Amino acid sequence: xxxxxxxxxxxxxxxxxxVAQSASEKTLPLRINGKTYYHEGDPDMPLLWYLRDVLRxxxxxxxxxxGYCGACTVLIDGxxxxxxxxxxxxxxDQDVTTIEGLAGAELHPLQQAWIEEDVxxxxxxxxxxxxAAADLLRRNPRPSDEDIDKLPNLCxxxxxxxxxxxxxxxAQALAETKK
Amino acid sequence: xxxxxxxRFLVVSAAASGALLVGWRxxxxxxxxxxxGAREExxxxxxxxxxxxxxxxxxxxxxxxxxxxxxxxLPMLIAEELDADWNRVRVEQLPYGYxxxxxxxxxxxxxxxxxxxxxxxxxxxxxxxxxxxxxxxLVQAAAEQWDLPPEQLRTEAGYVIAPDGRRLGxxxxxxxxxxxxxxKDPVPxxxxxxxxxxxxxxxxxDAREIVTGRTQYGxxxxxxxxxxxxxxxxxxxxxxxxxxxxxxTRRVPGVRDVVVIAGPAPDAPIDGVLAxxxxxxxxxxxxxxxxxxxxxxxxxxxxxxAESNAALAARANELLxxxxxxxxxxxxGDFAKAFRQAAIRLExxxxxxxxxxxxMEPPAALVSIEQDKALLxxxxxxxGGASRVINALTGIPRKDIEIRLTRAGGGFGRxxxxxxxxxxxxxxQAAGKPIKxxxxxxxxxxxxxxxxxxxHALRAGxxxxxxxxxxxxxxxATPRNYRxxxxxxxxxxxxxxxxxxxPAGLVANLEKTFFPVASGMPRGWWRAxxxxxxxxxxxxxxxxxxxxTKQDAVQLRLELLGPPRRIPYSGHGGPTFDTGRLAGxxxxxxxxxxxxxxxxxxHGLGIACHFTFGxxxxxxxxxxxxxxxxxxxxxxxxxxxxxxxxxxxxxxQMIGGTIDGVSTALNLAITVKDGRVTQRNFPDYPxxxxxxxxxxxxxxxxxxxxxxxxxxxxxxxxAAPALANAVYAATTVRVRKLPLLPELxxxx
Ligand code: FES
Ligand code: FES
Numbered sequence: 001x002x003x004x005x006x007x008x009x010x011x012x013x014x015x016x017x018x019v020a021q022s023a024s025e026k027t028l029p030l031r032i033n034g035k036t037y038y039h040e041g042d043p044d045m046p047l048l049w050y051l052r053d054v055l056r057x058x059x060x061x062x063x064x065x066x067g068y069c070g071a072c073t074v075l076i077d078g079x080x081x082x083x084x085x086x087x088x089x090x091x092x093d094q095d096v097t098t099i100e101g102l103a104g105a106e107l108h109p110l111q112q113a114w115i116e117e118d119v120x121x122x123x124x125x126x127x128x129x130x131x132a133a134a135d136l137l138r139r140n141p142r143p144s145d146e147d148i149d150k151l152p153n154l155c156x157x158x159x160x161x162x163x164x165x166x167x168x169x170x171a172q173a174l175a176e177t178k179k
Numbered sequence: 180x181x182x183x184x185x186x187r188f189l190v191v192s193a194a195a196s197g198a199l200l201v202g203w204r205x206x207x208x209x210x211x212x213x214x215x216g217a218r219e220e221x222x223x224x225x226x227x228x229x230x231x232x233x234x235x236x237x238x239x240x241x242x243x244x245x246x247x248x249x250x251x252x253l254p255m256l257i258a259e260e261l262d263a264d265w266n267r268v269r270v271e272q273l274p275y276g277y278x279x280x281x282x283x284x285x286x287x288x289x290x291x292x293x294x295x296x297x298x299x300x301x302x303x304x305x306x307x308x309x310x311x312x313x314x315x316x317l318v319q320a321a322a323e324q325w326d327l328p329p330e331q332l333r334t335e336a337g338y339v340i341a342p343d344g345r346r347l348g349x350x351x352x353x354x355x356x357x358x359x360x361x362x363k364d365p366v367p368x369x370x371x372x373x374x375x376x377x378x379x380x381x382x383x384x385d386a387r388e389i390v391t392g393r394t395q396y397g398x399x400x401x402x403x404x405x406x407x408x409x410x411x412x413x414x415x416x417x418x419x420x421x422x423x424x425x426x427x428t429r430r431v432p433g434v435r436d437v438v439v440i441a442g443p444a445p446d447a448p449i450d451g452v453l454a455x456x457x458x459x460x461x462x463x464x465x466x467x468x469x470x471x472x473x474x475x476x477x478x479x480x481x482x483x484x485a486e487s488n489a490a491l492a493a494r495a496n497e498l499l500x501x502x503x504x505x506x507x508x509x510x511x512g513d514f515a516k517a518f519r520q521a522a523i524r525l526e527x528x529x530x531x532x533x534x535x536x537x538x539m540e541p542p543a544a545l546v547s548i549e550q551d552k553a554l555l556x557x558x559x560x561x562x563g564g565a566s567r568v569i570n571a572l573t574g575i576p577r578k579d580i581e582i583r584l585t586r587a588g589g590g591f592g593r594x595x596x597x598x599x600x601x602x603x604x605x606x607x608q609a610a611g612k613p614i615k616x617x618x619x620x621x622x623x624x625x626x627x628x629x630x631x632x633x634x635h636a637l638r639a640g641x642x643x644x645x646x647x648x649x650x651x652x653x654x655x656a657t658p659r660n661y662r663x664x665x666x667x668x669x670x671x672x673x674x675x676x677x678x679x680x681x682p683a684g685l686v687a688n689l690e691k692t693f694f695p696v697a698s699g700m701p702r703g704w705w706r707a708x709x710x711x712x713x714x715x716x717x718x719x720x721x722x723x724x725x726x727x728t729k730q731d732a733v734q735l736r737l738e739l740l741g742p743p744r745r746i747p748y749s750g751h752g753g754p755t756f757d758t759g760r761l762a763g764x765x766x767x768x769x770x771x772x773x774x775x776x777x778x779x780x781x782h783g784l785g786i787a788c789h790f791t792f793g794x795x796x797x798x799x800x801x802x803x804x805x806x807x808x809x810x811x812x813x814x815x816x817x818x819x820x821x822x823x824x825x826x827x828x829x830x831x832q833m834i835g836g837t838i839d840g841v842s843t844a845l846n847l848a849i850t851v852k853d854g855r856v857t858q859r860n861f862p863d864y865p866x867x868x869x870x871x872x873x874x875x876x877x878x879x880x881x882x883x884x885x886x887x888x889x890x891x892x893x894x895x896x897x898a899a900p901a902l903a904n905a906v907y908a909a910t911t912v913r914v915r916k917l918p919l920l921p922e923l924x925x926x927x
Binding site: 041042045046049052053054056057058059060061062063064065066068069071098099100102103107110111114115116118120121122123124125126127130145148149150151152153154155156157158159160161162163164 | 245247382385389390391392393398401432433463464465468538539587589590591620827831832834835836837842861868869870874876
């Protein structure tokens with residue numbers, strides 16, 4: 001099982017949990033890609049199936065369902081997490097970012113680098129790869145090859161060398177914008 | 180759409196021969212634009228090309244995209260001959276195009292499947308003509324408008340240009356062009372020196388959608404009223420459902436139904452579903468999965484309950500020892516005599532495991548069956564096969580079966596089987612509702628059409644000058660040709676041994692023999708199927724010969740290949756095999772890895788080469804073994820696939836093929852015990868991760884003007900033997916059984 005990096009203290013303000021307005025006390029407020037949704041179903045439902053079946057945010061993929069492959073990686077308060085193992089009830093007061101919510105007005109530098117390095121083959125694992133890389137760059141803006149080696153996500157098509165290049169390219173681009 | 184009804188469409192469809200049938204059909208037969216994103220005012224020039232008034236060219240991608248890059252490379256061929264501006268091209272996936280013809284079932288868009296690395300060679304024949312024909316019509320329309328002979332006009336990047344420099348954009352001309360009679364004969368194609376798009380590194384057309392999570396795969400399809408289905412399949416090979424207690428399942432909130440699906444009879448072809456089982460239908464995936472967990476099913480084990488890998492290996496070796504039940508595949512000269520008389524005699528056996536495809540996107544299918552029509556949305560490799568399966572199960576005419584193609588999360592041959600489509604149809608029929616069937620990873624590893632298991636026994640005789648004079652390749656394996664009605668006319672060894680594969684035709688006395696081993700494991704095509712299966716044995720054995728006779732492994736192969744020439748090759752990818760091209764990639768890989776330079780510090784070099792489906796590749800690795808850890812320092816792949824359509828895509832396939840080859844060789848095996856598959860999820864079937872993969876795969880592409888071949892499979896067969904040969908060079912430990920790492924640990 002991959003080592004999960006130590007949690008990083010969140011610096012931004014916790015969004016105010018919405019008061020149970022007209023919805024019943026049982027609804028669960030979930031903040032996903034900057035929007036609040038109220039879940040009325042099973043609070044144990046894994047975030048993966050909530051995103052896909054309920055919100056139809058299908059960019060987050062199923063690959064193994066046991067936390068091993070990383071296809072379902074999302075950012076929870078900026079940290080890469082496995083949506084297949086995260087019940088929605090654990091998400092109260094946390095910010096979830098999926099691949100659909102990664103870009104702002106412009107693509108995230110990682111997305112741009114992924115395009116430029118032409119990383120994707122089938123593409124199925126790539127949302128998870130990009131979000132895992134986003135977490136890596138947040139912790140370590142200039143990752144070495146050894147740091148990149150620690151990324152645990154599987155790619156059946158064998159795109160690892162181009163993923164490596166894309167991360168380095170994005171790190172470079174981020175460093176330049178900071179100058 | 181009324182504006183379109185009187186417009187006539189050029190129909191360009193490929194005959195089986197690859198020749199083009201160009202004809203007219205009225206637009207009314209094609210009421211709906213098949214493209215999901217095309218604007219309605221975009222005008223059609225044949226089924227593959229729509230041009231918007233603003234000059235945007237929309238090209239229809241016909242083949243199923245499984246990560247091999249055809250959604251980019253095939254439209255490049257059309258755009259090239261159309262002389263479009265690639266920056267203004269948008270590619271849209273075409274649906275499966277079935278038509279009834281006088282000769283029977285037909286393919287409106289040509290072959291849409293993905294298998295045998297066929298897409299590029301067939302598109303090279305027909306899709307370029309589709310682009311060229313459309314271009315000819317645009318030129319003709321401009322010629323009429325300017326009142327100039329068409330021969331005086333030229334085209335460039337979306338414009339027709341007159342001798343005096345006047346220009347008309349394709350968007351301005353398309354209306355007039357669509358009303359013209361198409362040329363009766365095929366129009367001339369560009370000369371290679373005129374290519375502007377073919378041969379240029381081109382990024383995948385879906386890149387932006389992929390990195391923003393907007394690409395739709397089969398598993399991402401939803402229909403408002405469809406239930407989600409997951410199925411518990413019998414874990415015993417050919418076992419059946421005995422008793423089902425679904426009372427707790429039905430209590431799970433959201434679960435709507437439970438249905439039992441019968442599997443194929445033990446001796447019947449596996450043309451429909453793969454296994455017996457119990458399907459749970461629910462409002463969402465989570466409810467369906469919980470419901471499935473709560474099923475209590477008793478199974479009847481079926482006829483294979485004694486099957487195990489150990490027993491299969493023992494049986495294979497026994498058949499080889501006793502020379503029992505042999506099927507001759509090829510015989511040249513007199514092997515027995517030449518071997519007896521040889522100055523040097525060598526032999527070795529190699530064991531290959533069953534393999535699962537483990538596509539990152541597991542099988543899934545959304546189907547809706549109505550009285551007289553059906554809809555399927557799924558990740559497929561054989562949409563024609565899916566259409567036949569639905570027709571067989573429902574009786575709905577194939578023309579009324581709509582199949583929408585999506586990008587597929589990997590294929591590797593898994594999706595050439597449409598068992599999951601059959602399952603979805605059967606469940607939908609039983610439930611009387613549209614359903615979306617989802618396979619979990621456990622389902623996928625436990626119920627696949629596995630790459631065959633087998634043992635290869637090789638013998639070689641060399642004369643005093645260390646020249647190979649006798650070669651025997653006997654293979655005892657679970658035949659790929661097993662309960663597959665598509666293969667009923669093929670020999671039992673098809674898919675395990677190929678008569679003309681290297682070194683056939685190069686050694687005077689040669690025999691190839693096959694021994695079928697009975698097994699209940701379903702078998703199928705697995706990326707470069709028989710080539711990954713036997714090249715490991717052949718290329719490892721050549722290395723053993725080189726070591727035993729103190730010859731250079733590259734030189735030995737080059738001498739065997741002899742002068743550059745074409746020799747007959749009856750297998751897929753023929754009709755000939757070019758010894759010079761194989762020697763070319765071998766030499767290139769050797770040069771690039773620095774074959775002649777001595778390695779120190781426990782580093783070792785290994786090399787191998789292979790011909791597959793019209794392409795030639797060689798791999799070379801530099802490795803060391805530190806403790807029990809294998810480190811790959813360099814990975815080199817040299818490839819010759821003839822003319823290169825998209826160098827960036829070709830490089831991706833070679834990187835991916837090499838890593839797939841390494842990943843599979845190092846760690847992957849499906850094993851069977853007590854008639855059940857042992858592996859359950861990725862921890863037991865550990866694909867390579869970033870840390871274990873070579874940091875870089877150096878790809879060297881031979882500049883060639885030969886007819887292009889596909890590239891999805893050639894990048895894998897020589898990877899495993901080159902790696903094992905490098906491990907030998909580094910450690911003097913010869914690994915003759917895959918997967919390599921557990922075997923290496925055992926031997927060290
Ligand atoms: S699906 Fe969540 S880690 Fe594989
Ligand atoms: S690109 Fe296909 S699984 Fe990674």
